[in-house]
Amino acid sequence: MLEKTALVNGRIYTMAGNLWEKGAILWQNGKILAVGPDVAIPSDAEVIDARGKTVLPGFIDAHTHIGILEEIYAFEGDDLNEMTEPVTPELRALDAVNPYDLAFQDALQGGVTTVMTGPGSANVIGGTSLVLKTYGRTMEEMVLVPQAGLKVAFGENPKRVYSELKKMPSTRMAIAALLRQTLMDGQDYLAKKAKAQKEEDVFERDLGMENVSLVLTKQMPLRAHAHRADDIMTAMRIAEEFGVEIVIEHGTEAHKIVEEIVKRQIPVVVGPSFSNRAKVELAEITWRTAAVLQKAGVLVALTTDHSVTPIQYLPLCAAFAVKHGMPEEEALKAITINPAKILKLDERIGSLEKGKDADLVVMSGDPLDWRTRVEAVYINGKNVYSDKTSMNVT
Incomplete structure (x- = not known):
C-alpha cells in the first residue's frame, strides 16, 4: 500500500458545489480519501504545499x-x-x-x-x-x-x-x-x-x-x-x-x-x-x-x-x-x-470528492485567466507533470 499524500493550503474548486479558499486533499492508492478545509493530515503523509495556487479536478x-x-x-x-x-x-x-x-x-x-x-x-x-x-x-x-x-x-x-x-x-x-x-x-x-x-x-x-x-x-x-x-x-x-x-x-x-x-x-x-x-x-x-x-x-x-x-x-x-x-x-x-x-x-x-480518482490540476491562478499556468498535474494520485515551480514537497 502506498503512503498517503496531502496537498494543503490550496484554493480548491471541487466542482461538486464547494470552493475552499484554503483547503486540503488527501489521497492514497490513487483515490481521494478526504477533501475540504479541515482535513486531518497524517503525520507520515507526503505533504505538498499549494499555498497561493488553485486546484481543480483534471x-x-x-x-x-x-x-x-x-x-x-x-x-x-x-x-x-x-x-x-x-x-x-x-x-x-x-x-x-x-x-x-x-x-x-x-x-x-x-x-x-x-x-x-x-x-x-x-x-x-x-x-x-x-x-x-x-x-x-x-x-x-x-x-x-x-x-x-x-x-x-x-x-x-x-x-x-x-x-x-x-x-x-x-x-x-x-x-x-x-x-x-x-x-x-x-x-x-x-x-x-x-x-x-x-x-x-x-x-x-x-x-x-x-x-x-x-x-x-x-x-x-x-x-x-x-x-x-x-x-x-x-x-x-x-x-x-x-x-x-x-x-x-x-x-x-x-x-x-x-x-x-x-x-x-x-x-x-x-x-x-x-x-x-x-x-x-x-x-x-x-x-x-x-x-x-x-x-x-x-x-x-x-x-x-x-x-x-x-x-x-x-x-x-x-x-x-x-x-x-x-x-x-x-x-x-x-x-x-x-x-x-x-x-x-x-x-x-470530474470532481474532487471522497472515493474518486485523484486526478487534479494545480494552477498558478484563476483557471479562466489566459496568463495562468498549469504547474502540476496528478493522475491516479501520481505526479505526471510539473513545470518545476516553487511548490514544496516535504
Whole structure:
C-alpha cells in the first residue's frame, strides 16, 4: 500500500458545489480519501504545499482524435478514417491510438487528464471510440472504457468523401438510409442470436454487428458528428426510432433548435469553436452556442476536437465561453464534471470528492485567466507533470 499524500493550503474548486479558499486533499492508492478545509493530515503523509495556487479536478475533453491523428505525420500517424467503405462499425479506435503521440504531453501541460478519442467523420459509421487517461506507457494502463460509443457522421464529410468515390452516400438521404439499415440489421442480428442461444444452435458472429448490438442494448451510445440544425434533428430522429442513446458532438447550429434538444434531454459536446469557417456547415460558428444551450438546461461540454484545436487549449475554450455569456462556474463544469457525466464516468472523475480518482490540476491562478499556468498535474494520485515551480514537497 502506498503512503498517503496531502496537498494543503490550496484554493480548491471541487466542482461538486464547494470552493475552499484554503483547503486540503488527501489521497492514497490513487483515490481521494478526504477533501475540504479541515482535513486531518497524517503525520507520515507526503505533504505538498499549494499555498497561493488553485486546484481543480483534471480537465476532460469528451471529443478528440488524440493518438489517432498524430500532428507531425502526414500519413504514418494518420489512422483517423477508413475511407474504403461508408459503414465500418467493426473498427475500434482502441487499436489505433499511439500512447506515445506527442499530443499526450501537450494534454498534461494543459491540465487535461482524461479524453474520449475516436474515429473521424468520413464514414457514416466509423467505429467505436474509447475513453482514456492521458498518461501511461501502454493502452492497458490508460484505458477507462475501451468502447465508449459508436461514431456516426451526418452532413458534408461523408457526402464529400463518397461522392468523390462514386459510391453511396452522396446525399443526406443516403447517410440516414445507411445508418437506419445498419441498425435494422443489428436488430435482426440480435433476434437471430437470441433464437440460436435458445435452441443451442450454432450462430455465426459478426464483429460489426456485435458493436451495433451494444448500441441497440444501450450499453453504449451513438456519438453523432452533426453541425447543421437539420442534421442534428435527423440524428435525434433516428435515435428515437430505434430507442438508442445519443450524444450530439460539435452542434454548431444547436442553438437554433435548443428547445428540441431540451425536450429530448440530449447532451451536446460543443466545438471546436476556435475553428474558422472551413466549410459551409460552420457558417454560423459562435462561442455563444454553448452559453445558449447551458442556459436552456442542456448538459454541455466543451471540446477542442484535437487536433483541430490543440488539446492543451481546453481551459481557454472555457474562458472564451465565459466571454460570450456562460457563467464562470458553468464554463468550468463544461471541462470537468459535465464531460464526466456525458461519458458516464462521473462516479470516478470530474470532481474532487471522497472515493474518486485523484486526478487534479494545480494552477498558478484563476483557471479562466489566459496568463495562468498549469504547474502540476496528478493522475491516479501520481505526479505526471510539473513545470518545476516553487511548490514544496516535504
